[in-house]
Amino acid sequence: MKHLLLTGCLLLALVMTLPAASAGSAVSEQPAPGESGGERQALLTRLTQASLRESAELLDQLERSGGREMRGLFATMLAGDLYYHRESGQLMAVRKNPDGEPIGRDIFSGEELGVQARGSIKKIRVNNRLRSHLRDAIARIDLMHGSEAQREAAVLSILDDLSPQNMRLLQAAADAGQGDRVRELIALAQAMVQLRDSAVTDERLAAIAVMSGRLEAPVRNQLQRLLDDGGEGDGKVRAAAQLALAEIDDRIAFYGFVEQLFFGLSLGSVLVLAAIGLAITFGVMGVINMAHGEMIMLGAYTTYVVQQLMPGAIEYSLLVAVPAAFLVSGSAGVLIERGVIRHLQGRPLETLLATFGVSLILQQGVRTIFSPLNMQVVTPEWMSGSFAVNPVLSITYNRFYILLFALLVFALLQVILKKTSLGLKVRAVSQNRDMAKSMGVRTELVDAMTFGLGSGIAGVAGVALSQLTNVGPNLGQSYIIDSFMVVVFGGAGNLLGTLAGGFSLGVVNKFLEPATGAVLANILVLLCLILFIQKRPKGLFPQRGRAAE
């Protein structure tokens, strides 16, 4: 009801400000259904046959006839997914399914039209001029009918093209009443026009004051242009623009720093997840599990299998995959411990080799059972996309959730180790195996459980990694060396050290990257670690007390 009222007001405002409702610019409310149906259908049919030149005019007519209903059509056309059936002339959005076959969907009803034969459909061509036309049209529709976020996006896209007709549109929208952020953006657009068109110094200075510190790219571009081509004769305006530009650059640099920090923490969270299981097994049993990476891989493949088993509920698949992966990798870990590692007690180097053999077998096993190719793991809706804090900083949901998840796993492990009886035994064995045994702790059982726990955590890490990287047989291998580095850096058998080690390695890596490139950053971090080990052979947080040698 409220919505209707709003659109009504809008319509009124439009009629008043744009009496001519000049061609191409107007967004009129949908005409009466009776007359529109046939007329629109005729326009759509003409669209399939039109030349690129004629299309623009047709699009304007469609916009006038359909209003917001045309948004889907325009967006599809902009993405280059708009096709029509050669015989029936029906328009459809075409997407490829995983097998590469084109699947049609009706533009207006959203109804699935099934797989289309390749020869039977034809694409509707777009060129750059049409694309910008479409973008404008979508912005107009959004501004009038869209949600708050869509309106914001619409104003942002208009900042690129401050034509008089767009400005009239903005004015109309502002008069119709808008939320705070949209109003602010409209004021910004008006300031930009003022700076461009006005001849009065004070007005221009006021405009620059509004623009100062704004992060939207067109603002910066306009100021830059003003200073670049030397066309600006007014010294005061120049100075003010210079200042405004400097402030914008400062803010961009700051948010760039924040973004890098986030990327670093995100990489760190992945490293922590991958390494934390290793830290447990290494800390308690003193053995290096070279198959740890493959435990991660098993977790990722478990995610894949879970998604295959419940195709209808992808949204919940990760919630199922986490415990499933813990069980799969955990039991694999227990099997490895019982089958191999137990026989190599007290021979850490041999354990390293034997577990490496296990890792080869697991890798090849996955290659044989699934395929040597990467598997397609779907990202659920709630994890895809990103949250835009401002125009230069946006945070992707998957990385953000994985960061939270890593912290959660860490906290959970701390609780297990500090508060449960298993944790007590694990700590006892890691501090003094012989003494623990004398006190009646069944060290063999504790070993198996520890190994299972460490491997299970690796499996859980695999679920998280499946959302970030390719799921393939080599998934584990690419993380194993980095995880070792984290454990070595943080100090073996110390979870807090692993956390600190993982995050600092991640952040350092990401901050080196812009200067050196990703590969060189990786190499530099490795070299620094090799040097670091010289100084602190036991890591950042060495074990203290009698347990330490």
Add this chain to the structure above:
Amino acid sequence: MTFAENTRSLFAGVAGALAQLHQPGRGSSLLVVILFGVTLLMSAANLMLPQDSVFYVSTYSITLMGKYLCFAMLAMAVDIVWGYCGILSLGHGAFFALGGYGMGMYLMRQIGDRGVYGNPELPDFMVFLNWQELPWYWYGMEHFWFAMAMALLVPGLLAFVFGWLAFRSRVTGVFLSIMTQALTYALMLAFFRNEMGFGGNNGLTDFKDILGFDLQADGTRVALLLITAALLALAFLASRAIVQSRFGRVVVAVRDAEARARFLGYRTERYKVWLFVYSALVAAVAGMLYVPQVGIINPGEFSPLNSIEIVVWVAVGGRGTLYGAIAGALLVNYAKTRFTAAMPDGWLFALGALFVAVTVLLPKGLAGLLQRSGTKGAEKPRENDTGKVPAGVAHAGEAGA
């Protein structure tokens, strides 16, 4: 024991090895004879017999044999540090590959203007990347002696610096293994970069000739095989002399009880560093011989998997015995050639199973099996694997063979 004495005893070992060439010992004479017998026979069969003879050995087999012998030398290098000093290096492939790159750079410069782009100054990949002039580290690589010196110097220096840093701060056990693995991994990442000037992903290849001899000619191939066999024998004798010398006995003591050896007054880290450098040099020589025979060197040689595979050759043959390492390398690589041809997917299963089986069931490798069946109740007890036996009874490995 002073620094100078250390080095002197190392040199004495090498000199002793040269002397032994004239008076071979019991165990090694057999190996050297077999080595030369087989390679000479193969060479003669390749060069002198007609192609349709039943005894004709194809040039492919000659090259394959040469490759195996290079691997054998590499395995020996790993065995020297792992079997005798307890340093499990998972990064020896790095020294091998660096030696190989040294030889590869020389061979690359020999191509001259016969490359695809016909540029007399720049190798093909540099022309392709639009480089205008040769990077400084390629200078002088067209001279054989200089290239060979660099191919030894660079890995030797790397081993020295790495060993000096690691052993001085007493990084041992699995930590050291992981560090060596990180080293080779870092080098692999670096060599994959085009900007490094070593051909990036593709590495160095398309070699034409070495010292003026055509690399494709049968005669050159046979000569390379013979040189490889000779150098392997030399390295074997030198290593044997080293492990039997006073220096070698201290090294074994370090393996079995490092703290005790240190308390007795030995600067154990110096022994370890020099042994590590020697081992790296042997690996580099193996790499230098490997490249002209297989005709390519690329960053894949640095991959951690390659380095760890070397360790399994040694483990299969029997660590702590030089001939065991050689035999292990030959056996596993022959099996690999056969296996990958017959069922390519099965090889990694087999290799993985080999890792597990050897470490769990056969900790001393095939050599241990031989010793158990051959000399039951032998006069000298052997050290056990946990290193709990006092240093005094440990001794050079192949004496019992």
